[in-house]
Amino acid sequence: MFNRLIRLIIKELQAVMGTRQGKLLLIMPVILQTVVFPFAATLDVENASIAVYNEDGGAASKEIIHRLAKTAAFTHVFALHSAAEMRAAIDVQSALLAVHFPPDFSQRVLTKSPTTVQIVLDGRRSNSGQIGANYATQVINGYTQELGARLSSTLTVRNLFNPNLNFKWHVLPSLVAIITTVGCLMVTALSVAREHEEGTFDQLLVSPLTPAYIMVGKAVPGVLVAVLQGSFIAMAAYWAYGVPFTGSLALLMLGLVCYGLALSGVGLFISSLSSTQQQAFLGVFCFMVPAVILSGYVTPIENMPTVLQWFAAVNPLTYCILIVKGVFLKGLGFADAWAYLWPLLLIALCTLSLALSLFRRHIA
Amino acid sequence: MSSLSRHRLLALCRKEAFQIVRDPSSILVAFILPVVLLFVLGYAVNMDADHLRLGLLREDSGLAAQRFEQTLVANKSFAITIGSSRAELMAKLTRGEVRGIVIVPADFSAKLARGQEYAALQLLTDGSEPNTAQFVASYVQGAWESWQQSMSQDRVLPQQAPISVSVRTWFNPASVSRNFLAPGSIAVVMTIIGALLTSLVVAREWERGTMEALLATPVTRAELLLSKILPYYVLGIAAMVLCLLVAVFVMNVPFRGSLLALFGISTLFLGCALGLGLFLSTALRSQFNAAQAALVAAFLPAMMLSGFVFEIASMPTVLQWLTRIIPARYFASSMQTLFQAGTIASVLIPNAVFLALLSAFWLGLTAKKTRRTLD
Numbered sequence: 001m002f003n004r005l006i007r008l009i010i011k012e013l014q015a016v017m018g019t020r021q022g023k024l025l026l027i028m029p030v031i032l033q034t035v036v037f038p039f040a041a042t043l044d045v046e047n048a049s050i051a052v053y054n055e056d057g058g059a060a061s062k063e064i065i066h067r068l069a070k071t072a073a074f075t076h077v078f079a080l081h082s083a084a085e086m087r088a089a090i091d092v093q094s095a096l097l098a099v100h101f102p103p104d105f106s107q108r109v110l111t112k113s114p115t116t117v118q119i120v121l122d123g124r125r126s127n128s129g130q131i132g133a134n135y136a137t138q139v140i141n142g143y144t145q146e147l148g149a150r151l152s153s154t155l156t157v158r159n160l161f162n163p164n165l166n167f168k169w170h171v172l173p174s175l176v177a178i179i180t181t182v183g184c185l186m187v188t189a190l191s192v193a194r195e196h197e198e199g200t201f202d203q204l205l206v207s208p209l210t211p212a213y214i215m216v217g218k219a220v221p222g223v224l225v226a227v228l229q230g231s232f233i234a235m236a237a238y239w240a241y242g243v244p245f246t247g248s249l250a251l252l253m254l255g256l257v258c259y260g261l262a263l264s265g266v267g268l269f270i271s272s273l274s275s276t277q278q279q280a281f282l283g284v285f286c287f288m289v290p291a292v293i294l295s296g297y298v299t300p301i302e303n304m305p306t307v308l309q310w311f312a313a314v315n316p317l318t319y320c321i322l323i324v325k326g327v328f329l330k331g332l333g334f335a336d337a338w339a340y341l342w343p344l345l346l347i348a349l350c351t352l353s354l355a356l357s358l359f360r361r362h363i364a
Numbered sequence: 365m366s367s368l369s370r371h372r373l374l375a376l377c378r379k380e381a382f383q384i385v386r387d388p389s390s391i392l393v394a395f396i397l398p399v400v401l402l403f404v405l406g407y408a409v410n411m412d413a414d415h416l417r418l419g420l421l422r423e424d425s426g427l428a429a430q431r432f433e434q435t436l437v438a439n440k441s442f443a444i445t446i447g448s449s450r451a452e453l454m455a456k457l458t459r460g461e462v463r464g465i466v467i468v469p470a471d472f473s474a475k476l477a478r479g480q481e482y483a484a485l486q487l488l489t490d491g492s493e494p495n496t497a498q499f500v501a502s503y504v505q506g507a508w509e510s511w512q513q514s515m516s517q518d519r520v521l522p523q524q525a526p527i528s529v530s531v532r533t534w535f536n537p538a539s540v541s542r543n544f545l546a547p548g549s550i551a552v553v554m555t556i557i558g559a560l561l562t563s564l565v566v567a568r569e570w571e572r573g574t575m576e577a578l579l580a581t582p583v584t585r586a587e588l589l590l591s592k593i594l595p596y597y598v599l600g601i602a603a604m605v606l607c608l609l610v611a612v613f614v615m616n617v618p619f620r621g622s623l624l625a626l627f628g629i630s631t632l633f634l635g636c637a638l639g640l641g642l643f644l645s646t647a648l649r650s651q652f653n654a655a656q657a658a659l660v661a662a663f664l665p666a667m668m669l670s671g672f673v674f675e676i677a678s679m680p681t682v683l684q685w686l687t688r689i690i691p692a693r694y695f696a697s698s699m700q701t702l703f704q705a706g707t708i709a710s711v712l713i714p715n716a717v718f719l720a721l722l723s724a725f726w727l728g729l730t731a732k733k734t735r736r737t738l739d
Contacts, residue, residue: 021653029660039680040668043495046678090534092710096677119531123544123704127495128675134502137529141509153476155485155508157501160457162491170494182659190652197571278564279389281655285560286397290404298673299409300463300496302417308408322460329492330458 004209008217016187016221026183030229033179034236038168045131049076051095053086058106060143064117067139068099073132090122096132097121109147161329169244172237173328174297177259177320180229181291184260185284188222188267193280211359215352219264226260227253237328247327251337255323258344262316265351272358291317319344368586376583376591380565384595393561394603398553399610405549406615409673416500419445419453419462426473428515432485435511436466441503457490464489464500546617547699548672550607551692552663554630557600558637559644559662563654565592566645576738585734593638593727600634601627611703621702625712629698632719636691637662639726646733666692694718 017023050068054061069077080086080098089095100118108115119136121129162169195201204214234252237243266287274280292298294308295317301309312318319340326332326340384390422433437444445462447453453465467486475483487504489497569575578588608626611617640662648654668674669683670692676684687693694715701711 021648021650025653025656029656032660033664036683036686037668039683041674042678043674044678045675048677091705091708117529119529120534121531123534125544125675127544128678131495131498133531134498137502137531138505140529141505153485153508153512154482155487155505157487157489157504159489159491159497162494162497165491165494165497167494170492182656186652186656190655194652274389276387276389277651277655278387278568281564281651282389282393282397282560285556285659286392286400289397289401293404293408300493302415302463304408308404325492336459 056105060106173324192271222264223260246331261348268355547703555666559641562641563658635723
């Protein structure tokens with residue numbers, strides 16, 4: 001029986017990777033995404049333009065403008081001469097934010113009276129705008145600090161696990177989870193649907209293989225795809241992007257296998273509900289897009305409303321991202337990782353049993 | 365130039381329409397998925413940090429330290445967990461239960477009173493979530509500054525020239541992420557319908573053998589293509605209208621532009637998306653492969669490279685040039701402007717021109733690739 005299972009797995013792998021198109025589509029998208037996304041998916045503010053409307057012209061405002069221009073994030077600082085121009089600059093998005101100094105600014109700074117600098121940001125690009133405004137505020141506050149006569153209290157900030165807040169160190173471990181999702185789900189979900197459409201599923205059923213064996217035979221290639229693609233991206237993260245690897249390789253592999261199992265379970269469940277490839281594909285898609293959004297990749301889970309946090313709690317991507325990030329950045333150990341591994345195994349168990357019972361019902 | 369028979373075209377469109385309606389997954393993707401996406405994107409993706417979980421370790425019992433703790437606890441943006449030891453809070457940080465730890469060392473108030481050396485407060489953030497860490501740092505700094513202000517007003521700290529910064533947001537005063545994400549998510553929805561659904565359409569006919577039957581009829585290339593484009597165009601516009609209604613009436617996203625401009629730009633974008641999807645379908649002839657290719661070539665660029673979530677200006681120059689050939693970029697920018705700002709011609713007209721060029725390219729390429737032969 002074991003022999004038959006091996007043969008089935010080999011047949012499945014051949015179906016997926018047998019053609020040139022198939023091989024290309026398993027490898028090329030992974031390479032492409034690993035190369036493009038870490039550079040595209042950045043919430044850092046860089047190469048931003050800021051517009052300055054300086055009604056003052058005194059020493060204090062000029063010094064602050066000079067410092068803003070030297071800030072790495074703002075590569076382009078240009079001057080405006082009226083409130084209408086400020087409106088226009090934000091309207092057409094030629095500047096991410098506009099800084100406005102009132103006419104008596106430098107004078108008030110000299111006499112130590114309270115005064116205000118106004119920053120206007122483009123709400124259409126609200127995240128970048130806020131981060132840009134943070135940078136500008138830090139520059140202004142730094143200037144304020146230096147003016148203060150006797151500074152006695154300081155606040156030092158240290159970023160653990162990622163000292164320079166390098167966004168790629170957040171993106172790449174998350175990509176290990178996200179990119180492998182597509183491959184694994186497509187292989188498992190579409191395989192059954194395609195067999196239905198081509199009529200070869202009936203041939204499988206006539207063979208001595210029981211539905212349980214058929215399911216294992218379809219799940220294993222999915223797990224293999226997940227592990228291989230995930231390892232490739234992890235290697236690229238370590239060697240090409242320099243993300244530090246502080247945990248254990250064995251734990252990473254274990255995490256990928258458990259994740260592959262969970263995904264294969266979901267894929268087989270979707271395929272047990274579909275009768276055509278289009279349905280399977282769209283089902284995969286309908287699962288994948290909310291799963292990526294609710295995984296903590298784009299936004300931390302604690303920022304989401306409670307209902308959506310529950311969805312995030314049953315989402316395999318959430319746990320995979322936590323495991324991979326933990327292994328890369330936080331030196332995650334097996335004991336702590338168990339908290340993330342058992343949900344994956346539970347999801348795998350539930351989805352695989354559901355898929356199996358639906359298969360059996362189809363056959364009967 | 366092959367002639368176009370209206371009669372045949374209508375018959376083919378009817379056939380496509382039947383096929384779409386009969387398959388529940390098309391309805392799912394055209395109407396249910398967009399609404400689900402709008403809600404998920406609108407309510408889940410909240411990059412504004414308004415509820416930051418912090419741990420506080422106050423090793424000092426002096427007045428200044430207590431005042432600082434009160435400032436933090438009173439601040440509505442924070443959920444403070446008072447910790448009893450560094451190890452305990454560090455464990456919480458590693459597990460992600462808090463996103464930052466504020467440490468007030470034991471000699472803090474004493475150093476402050478002496479006024480001779482710097483009395484240092486320490487903030488440790490969770491760098492594995494860089495965006496949140498930035499927010500934590502800037503919010504804690506804000507709280508620290510307001511603590512300093514109140515201390516100096518009580519003459520506990522020396523006066524400093526108080527330059528305050530007031531930040532105002534235009535076009536989205538409450539900085540509601542939803543207003544910013546809803547227009548962009550419409551762009552994603554249109555890409556799904558335009559490119560993903562059509563990528564399966566032609567390939568399916570080849571796989572099932574119905575293409576051969578179709579080619580045996582007098583149907584011309586133009587009719588074949590149009591019969592694939594028109595029904596999915598109608599579906600795309602219907603989905604767009606549904607998203608617009610949900611966004612404006614259910615989610616209270618403002619729409620300040622003109623509907624005419626919205627339909628015009630949507631038509632141009634759908635032209636690009638449909639062209640791309642049909643091209644992949646025609647070239648690859650396998651549903652499995654066309655689906656994957658459509659995901660990589662249409663959907664992922666729409667999510668990642670359109671400026672919808674990630675700022676194009678922050679990307680390296682090479683990628684910025686790459687985004688110029690991605691239709692979703694122009695569409696997302698037009699949507700943002702139409703929803704939040706208004707019908708600003710200087711933004712919309714260049715976008716429309718690029719979209720027209722791209723759609724001519726993709727549709728033309730598909731037309732060239734479509735042949736009336738079997739090979």
